[in-house]
Amino acid sequence: MDTKIFVVTSGKGGVGKTTVTANLSVRLAREGKSVVAIDGDIGLRNLDVVMGLENRIVYTLVDVIENACRLEQALVRDKRVDNLYLLPAAQTRTKDAVNAEQMQDLCAKLRGAFDYVIIDSPAGIEAGFRNASTAADQALVVATPEVSSVRDADRIIGLLEAQGKKNTRLIVNRIRQAMVKSGNMLDVSDVSDVLAIDLLGVIPEDDSVVVSTNKGEPLALNDSAPAAKAFANIAFRMMGREAPFETPGSDDEKKLFSGIRKMLGI
């Protein structure tokens, strides 16, 4: 099995790395791929909450590295989707508990056993980022259409290039077309022009992301939300399939169509 190991990173915090990791993992699993999502944010774990698997954690990534358990024992299986597993981070330890070499060894054990390994990198450019990124074959850089986010993403891309990472691709998250049209938000092309890497996908701002995150039910478990469609398209492109670059409709357009649908009872 040819395992692909991705790191989802950004530099800046709060841009949606964990949400992207959870939803892409779910969507890839729904497409029949075997997937392990690794929470690389040791000490500030969140991926388990977003994936709704918090209550089933017994062992963590640090336990595996310290040989307190076997890798198979630490993998939490998602019962809603076949072949989806979470390797949770330890909340009570710090990023110093793991080094880059140990992360590489861990990923080497997963290589060959799964189709995809997706590592959720912590924010920042320090040890946590290095641990998460050195173990990966490819990087997905998440940026929101804000100047500060773009600058941090640019920094991260420079560091990834210095590590020799190729095929680093960009995901623009939380785009609001109405604000873009009114000139109050950077457009996708503004972001991708500065960062000068291939665009993998665009995710619209979607209130249902907040709801799903709080409920621990990733949007990608179903197809109804606009963001879920965007996650699906990104997952298809990760698999090498063609998928449309959906241009999210404006918030006003969405409201209009939503109103029409309600009137028609659909």
Next chain:
Amino acid sequence: MPESARASGIPAALERFVAEKEEFLQNASVTVDIGRRTMTADDLLFLVGTFMKVPGLRVRAWRSASTETVRVLESAGFRVAKGNGAEPTDSGQPGGEAEPTLLVLESMRSGRRIEHAGDVVVTGNVNGGAELIAEGNVVVWGDVTGLVHAGCSGRDGAFVLAGSFGAPQIRIGRKISYARERADWGTVPVLLRIDGETLTAREMADPCFKKRSFDQ
């Protein structure tokens, strides 16, 4: 210090200057220009001792128009900046033998810093968060949104030529200028240089060369 100053008064004046400006000099990177003065090995030892008292001060290079002083510096293993026989010019051309031009065949991403003793040409962008510090002129084919300092050793005749310019600050020679509002020059090539006492930017695409002044 003026070259006409009496040699006997220089050590005390220098010590006073360093004491008064210590906060400014801390962690600074400086070029020491001796001018036409003739410096002995003892003078050199005194200068080094004085500079070493300032935490973090880095002497990037020494300059001198005196052959004897250059000999003293080089015999002690110090780096003497090329073109040391000439005064800084305002012509935009470095005097004497120039450092080779540094060619950067890519964009400078955030967090990257380049320092060069001569001219620099960047074929990509200088992105926000990147820093390009040159003793000579700077030419950037792409967009400049990061920090560029041309003529960093004090050469006010240096210039910056950018494919487009949107940085909040620009430094040329001894001047630091900032945009009153977020600079928005679109995609028009811009030439930035000091005109008299004012840092000016000219839109190169306009045949009339629109000119705009920056806040100093």
